[in-house]
Amino acid sequence: MDVCCDLEVDVNGEGVFMVNKELFCSYSGRFRKLFGKSGSTGKNLKVIFHDFPGGAETFELIARFCYNNGSIEISPTNLTALYSAASFMEMNKSVFESENLVKQIEKSLEEISYWTWSELLLALKKNQAFIVSVNSSVVLQKCLDTLVGRLILAAEASPCPSISSPESFGFRISCDSRSTESLKTSCFRVSWWFEDLSSLSQSVIEMALRSMISWKFDHGTISRFLFHYQKSKFVHAQSGEKSKIMGMVIDVLHSLDHWSIPYKSLLGILRVSINLNIHKSTRSKLEAMIGSRLDEATLDNLLIPSSAGVSCLYDVNLVLRCLKFFLSRGLSQVSNDRLMKLARLVDLYLAEIAPDPSLKASKFTALATALPDSSRESYDEMYHAMDMYLEVHTDLSEEETFQICSALNYEKLSPEACLHLTKNQKFPSRSAVQALLSHQGKLTGLEHASKYPSSCSSSPCYYPNYGTIGLKGESSDRNMLSAGEFDVMTDNEKLRTHLQGMQCRVTELEKVCHKMQTQMAKMMKSKSTGNINARSLPKLCS
Numbered sequence: 001m002d003v004c005c006d007l008e009v010d011v012n013g014e015g016v017f018m019v020n021k022e023l024f025c026s027y028s029g030r031f032r033k034l035f036g037k038s039g040s041t042g043k044n045l046k047v048i049f050h051d052f053p054g055g056a057e058t059f060e061l062i063a064r065f066c067y068n069n070g071s072i073e074i075s076p077t078n079l080t081a082l083y084s085a086a087s088f089m090e091m092n093k094s095v096f097e098s099e100n101l102v103k104q105i106e107k108s109l110e111e112i113s114y115w116t117w118s119e120l121l122l123a124l125k126k127n128q129a130f131i132v133s134v135n136s137s138v139v140l141q142k143c144l145d146t147l148v149g150r151l152i153l154a155a156e157a158s159p160c161p162s163i164s165s166p167e168s169f170g171f172r173i174s175c176d177s178r179s180t181e182s183l184k185t186s187c188f189r190v191s192w193w194f195e196d197l198s199s200l201s202q203s204v205i206e207m208a209l210r211s212m213i214s215w216k217f218d219h220g221t222i223s224r225f226l227f228h229y230q231k232s233k234f235v236h237a238q239s240g241e242k243s244k245i246m247g248m249v250i251d252v253l254h255s256l257d258h259w260s261i262p263y264k265s266l267l268g269i270l271r272v273s274i275n276l277n278i279h280k281s282t283r284s285k286l287e288a289m290i291g292s293r294l295d296e297a298t299l300d301n302l303l304i305p306s307s308a309g310v311s312c313l314y315d316v317n318l319v320l321r322c323l324k325f326f327l328s329r330g331l332s333q334v335s336n337d338r339l340m341k342l343a344r345l346v347d348l349y350l351a352e353i354a355p356d357p358s359l360k361a362s363k364f365t366a367l368a369t370a371l372p373d374s375s376r377e378s379y380d381e382m383y384h385a386m387d388m389y390l391e392v393h394t395d396l397s398e399e400e401t402f403q404i405c406s407a408l409n410y411e412k413l414s415p416e417a418c419l420h421l422t423k424n425q426k427f428p429s430r431s432a433v434q435a436l437l438s439h440q441g442k443l444t445g446l447e448h449a450s451k452y453p454s455s456c457s458s459s460p461c462y463y464p465n466y467g468t469i470g471l472k473g474e475s476s477d478r479n480m481l482s483a484g485e486f487d488v489m490t491d492n493e494k495l496r497t498h499l500q501g502m503q504c505r506v507t508e509l510e511k512v513c514h515k516m517q518t519q520m521a522k523m524m525k526s527k528s529t530g531n532i533n534a535r536s537l538p539k540l541c542s
Contacts, residue, residue: 008046015056019063021045027066027101029090053084053130062089065101072101074108076119080127080139109139112146120147121196128204140207148211151193155218190221194228202248205229209252219260226253227265234272243276250278254285261289263296271304287318291325295342302349311358316367319349323370331372343375350385355392361400364389368407379412383421390426398428405431410438 005018025031034047052059058081065072065082074082083105086092092102115123123143130140197205212222226249233245250269253261266289273286290297304315326334326342350367353359368382376382386404390396396404405427413421413435421427421435 006045009059010046010048011052011056011059012049015059017056017059017063019066023066027070027089027091029092030088033090053088054081058082058085061085062091062101065091070101072104074105076115076123076143077126079105079108079123080130080143083139084130105139109142112142115146117147117150117196120150121199124200124204128201140204141211144204144208144211148208148215148217151212152215152217154193155190155221191224191228194225197225198229198232202245206248206252210255213252213255219256223253223256223261223265227262227269230269230272239276243278246273246276247278247282250282250286254289258289258292263290263293266290266293267297267301274304274307287321288325291322292329294322294326295338295345297345299345299348299352302345303352312353312363313356313358314353316353316359316363320363320366320370323367327370336374339371339375340377343371344381346371347376347381347385350382351388354385354388357392359389359393361393361396361404365400365403365407368404373409373412376409376412378414379409380414380417383408383413383417387424387426401428402430410434413438 004020007019007021007024009017009019011017021031021035025035031047035045049059054061061072061078061082062085072082082101086101086105092100112120120143124140124147127140197208200208209222209226213219230245230249234242237245246269250273253266253269266286270286270290273283302314302319304318306312306315323346331339346367350364354364368386386408389404390401408431410418410421410431418435418438422432424432
């Protein structure tokens with residue numbers, strides 16, 4: 001029986017179909033709305049679709065359904081496309097329940113638990129283009145939930161390679177308990193699905209990972225997959241694609257437990273992402289993850305070159321931001337061991353970047369003062385870094401120099417460092433005075449220790465690069481005890497002589513201060529009368 005084709009349908013510009021208007025209206029609520037009320041007749045009827053789900057290929061499936069009395073084979077490969085198109089055509093209100101395409105698809109979904117792993121993957125690959133369609137999201141999510149459910153069952157199953165692989169559910173890999181490779185499959189038992197999932201589109205992968213997270217899937221395994229996915233996709237990806245991939249990887253990683261992510265891998269992601277155009281908020285997420293565990297880094301990890309156009313050798317701002325993230329949760333949440341470990345790392349970093357002639361004093365000071373005083377038992381390493389910085393940056397203002405030196409705790413400098421500072425002409429005189437006062441206190445302590453050896457610990461007192469001072473043997477070893485006391489007294493005589501010289505220097509500095517104050521008063525008076533212009537004066541005596 002011939003059917004009149006009186007309706008022309010243009011589908012997204014991909015193809016034109018001549019169909020029977022009355023037949024399509026009997027199945028499609030959308031067509032009934034278009035022609036039912038108007039009663040349009042004639043041979044010049046035409047419908048143009050610009051956003052038909054799945055394009056001409058999917059419309060052909062809809063046409064087959066209509067011309068086959070409301071029947072069509074529904075499979076994993078066409079289920080999502082059919083559901084999206086049927087929803088678009090409003091094919092859920094047919095007069096006969098058996099001819100309702102939406103209902104038929106929903107019934108097929110009830111059997112999804114019997115699909116094989118390969119069928120699930122095929123369904124996702126064939127229909128992942130419909131992820132932007134709201135109508136298809138239910139089907140896609142159902143497929144993804146089923147796929148994730150299989151992964152969870154596999155992870156919880158027996159450690160036998162076959163049971164932890166998809167073939168344990170009738171998929172693809174058989175178990176050979178006699179295999180000598182059983183010890184080599186531990187990684188495979190975790191990662192057997194990595195390649196399969198990587199073959200899907202980025203949007204579908206992200207949906208799958210979000211589903212895994214909601215199902216409490218192991219976060220460490222998820223992070224391993226993300227690093228695998230990033231490396232495999234970067235091989236042939238262009239710059240723009242790499243930015244999108246990296247953005248997705250970082251966003252998902254940020255939603256995981258940060259402690260489940262290998263820190264070395266996070267640092268690797270950071271270096272790779274430096275030259276990519278990643279959104280600022282996404283980059284901030286990565287820096288937050290790295291910064292929260294900054295004490296795990298090494299000096300090499302922090303020596304990241306500055307981006308193009310920046311004069312500094314290393315990206316100091318990045319390290320400052322990471323330090324801020326480390327301290328953002330409050331010092332009460334950080335153990336003292338972690339804090340001291342990070343302080344040692346920062347001091348090493350300061351010494352490494354100090355010779356950079358382009359490094360601003362404000363950046364150096366910000367790094368030196370970022371951590372609290374309690375994080376350091378000794379300030380010798382910081383003093384060493386400051387010494388190198390002042391050696392290179394000879395054009396600093398007095399105020400900048402004071403700001404740098406203010407980061408030092410002179411009480412936590414070793415006697416050797418104090419002595420070196422008092423002679424160090426690169427440091428301001430005020431710092432020399434403070435070091436001198438601190439050194440006098442240490443000297444008093446040493447004299448007290450030499451006079452009252454019984455109050456000292458039997459363990460030697462060690463100062464870096466200075467030597468060992470104190471009792472080196474048991475109390476029964478009189479000769480060694482006397483030698484120890486003699487060495488201390490000899491050293492004290494040398495220190496006392498040096499102190500006398502320093503006291504003369506302090507006296508001279510006081511005279512200079514008095515002269516400068518007098519000159520300042522005269523200049524301020526001259527300024528008020530308008531005779532001369534005021535000049536910036538050192539703040540030595542302020």
